[in-house]
Amino acid sequence: MKKLSGFLKAVITAGIIAQIIPAALSAIEIPLDGAVVAPGQAKDNNVKYSAAGIAYVDIEMIFNEHPMTARLKHEFEATVEVKKKELSDMESQINDMKNVIISTSTQIDKLKIHVELMKTALNTKPLNRRE
Amino acid sequence: MPQVSTTTIKADPALIADEEKQITELEAAREKMKTDLVKKEGRIGVVKEKDQG
Numbered sequence: 001m002k003k004l005s006g007f008l009k010a011v012i013t014a015g016i017i018a019q020i021i022p023a024a025l026s027a028i029e030i031p032l033d034g035a036v037v038a039p040g041q042a043k044d045n046n047v048k049y050s051a052a053g054i055a056y057v058d059i060e061m062i063f064n065e066h067p068m069t070a071r072l073k074h075e076f077e078a079t080v081e082v083k084k085k086e087l088s089d090m091e092s093q094i095n096d097m098k099n100v101i102i103s104t105s106t107q108i109d110k111l112k113i114h115v116e117l118m119k120t121a122l123n124t125k126p127l128n129r130r131e
Numbered sequence: 132m133p134q135v136s137t138t139t140i141k142a143d144p145a146l147i148a149d150e151e152k153q154i155t156e157l158e159a160a161r162e163k164m165k166t167d168l169v170k171k172e173g174r175i176g177v178v179k180e181k182d183q184g
Contacts, residue, residue, distance in 0.1 A: 090175045097168045104161045108154055115150045121142035 087175065090171065094168065094171050094175065097164055097171065101161055101164050101168065104157055104164070108157050108161070111150050111154050111157070115147055115154070117140050118142040118147050118150075121140045122144065122147075
């Protein structure tokens with residue numbers, strides 16, 4: 001009976017460990033100490049800044065310090081490039097929308113002036129008319 | 132005699148009504164664009180915040 005109880009304990013412990021290990025391995029911690037660079041403090045040409053001024057991470061430093069494969073590094077860099085392009089596209093769309101709003105406002109103002117002039121003309125007798 | 136430049140304005144009530152309608156439509160379109168712009172700027176703010184975080 002004692003042996004069976006010991007076996008059950010071992011099975012339960014193994015089950016608990018089997019539950020915990022995958023959860024623990026689902027995240028990788030990347031030390032960013034010293035890898036985050038403020039704008040204007042770039043040490044070499046590897047540090048690039050987007051137009052939006054958002055990329056301050058020295059990627060070389062992170063990957064040199066970590067045993068990650070080149071494949072993962074390239075995937076990460078590709079994801080960063082995609083994100084930068086998305087941001088750039090969105091900023092471009094926003095600028096286009098602002099320009100359309102400005103030109104629409106100009107058009108509205110011109111139409112309002114024209115309407116006011118027409119209303120005035122309707123209510124004004126011609127100067128050269130003799131009554 | 133001083134020269135005065137003049138511009139003829141065709142004042143037609145139908146034309147006035149038509150232009151007033153155009154103004155209303157353009158103002159509605161502009162308001163919609165402003166709303167879309169605020170949404171887009173909000174989205175770009177979220178993306179930037181996520182990337183910076």
